[in-house]
Amino acid sequence: MPSLRSRALSVALIAAGRRRRFVSAEAVRTRVAESARRPASHLPPRSLGRIAEVSRTFVGAWPVYDVSPRGAEPAARVLFVHGGGYVGELVRQHWSLIRTLVTRAGARVVVPAYVLAPRGTADRTVPVAADLLSGLIAGGGAGGAVLIGDSAGAGLALAAAQRLRDRTGAQPSRIVLISPWLDVSMSHPDQAAIEADDPMLARPGLREAGRLYAGNLSADDPRVSPLRGSFAGLAPLTVFTGTRDLLTTDSRELLRRARADGVEVEFHEEQGLPHGYPLLPVPEGRAARDRIVELIRRAAAEA
Template identity: 40%
Template sequence: MMETGDSYSKESLKSKGFKLLLKLSNSKKFWKKSGDDLMKAIEMRRKLSDEPPKKLHQKLIIKKGEMNGNYYYELRPNQKNNNKPIFYVHGGAYVYRISRLHWNFLGKLVDKLNCPIVVPLYPLAPEHTYKHTLPFIYELYMQQLNTTKNQENMIIMGDSAGGGLALVLAQLLKEKQLEQPEQIILISPWLDLSLTNPEIAPIEKHDPFLVRDGLIEAGKMYAGMTDTKDPKVSPLYGELNGLADITLFMGTHDILAADARKFVAIAKQQGTSVHYIEAAKMVHIYPIYNFPESKIALKQIVDKLEGKA
């Protein structure tokens, strides 16, 4: 099923204003950096805290855990919950920590769904490659799966790079002949690190955030010596049959839309159920912002997980 975002046809003032601000601040210059300049920019961004904000601690039960030298958080509602647990993999081009924007979005999910969420703080590139990151994600997922009372209701979810990693996790479960999650929710996933799709070029001029050059370099950092088209880093090239039902959110002003469309076509050919929601004029990871369109997307996620859609 595909939705083309008719309800988003009149772009909100908030979205327009946000894109104007990005343009005036020349935000794309960041992803035009390379080499030492890119590394310096990454180091500057990493000075921002990856801790959940204080206001989230006031609303939720938050615990920090450790596994093999890596950390993760568990978010739980204050009241008893029996709802579907979510395993959420955050984005950040594999080089950035989780942000306040992510935490605020996750707080909304817990509030709306009354569910627990596990958030891995996975090893980042360039210090680490997928050979460190993927085993941690898999082992933590299996630990959570084996300790939850609702194994059959587990949800895998992720945004951007985390969306790609979430899909690789689902493919790894299939490869190991393990049970799939109940559902997979992907928000603007990065499905092909190589970004070689010719359909990206016409979108890039409309994308106020992302530029291929810097992203390609970040992708190579994460892949290490492995080809960036290897399925372990670019799930677009992995087997797409036999996966759980997938819901994928994408904006048309996001360069990753080109590969999302390609993914949807291939997945459906291979028999996987994909509900593709493409929102007109929306930017990268638009569902986790606070636009009117973001609120619509949040409701769609909640309805999907509650079986109303």
């Protein structure tokens, strides 16, 4: 049973019309066109600079933020890949999680503001993300390297890990996926029933966002939909999902396929919780963040 606060938040999300962003292909195209005219900011909040060292470099066209504990040596290294359906920038909830990872886990967090679709397509984006992950793993420093992604960012993170495995065999200490979007075709037969109860997502808009991100690639290409790729040889996985999340089918399929390929999976499916709940100000979200902090500390201790 979800907490009272979680139930109230789901009602608020419905009232606020959060699903309108993905209710149709036209809604997504309109959002993309508006973003082209007036790009959203991906800048970190100024308050973050009061408790952390924040710097920015560029990897090609990507601004990449580096956020580290102020006045202390980082205990671990994290690559965080944000969600937003491949068409949305970093938002307040992402920076709040990053703040938690820095202050509570003592982590250095690398945060790419990757180029969004339709300019940023999987064939261009996945290799750059894999390079960033490779650099974080090979860069040394204290602690282990942990890869974290949410929603579309989880799909990009997993595709990057698969590409790096195929290229060099290297992997982070752990991969953490928050409400992952892993199959942009939106073709799972169970999604129709879940969609009616999802306060945030709808299939038509997600299909269009996935089409824009795929570019010239097929939706079945593992760079676009890493659920279609191999899981063998990947780092241990931790997955968070909720039963009111349209994309929970991707998490369940990942669990089945990854374990079949011999990969360790720690799986958290919360009853009645919506998409991205670990980023939300609800008790279940705090518990998920506590677990992520614990996993990073463990990676630091075991490195």
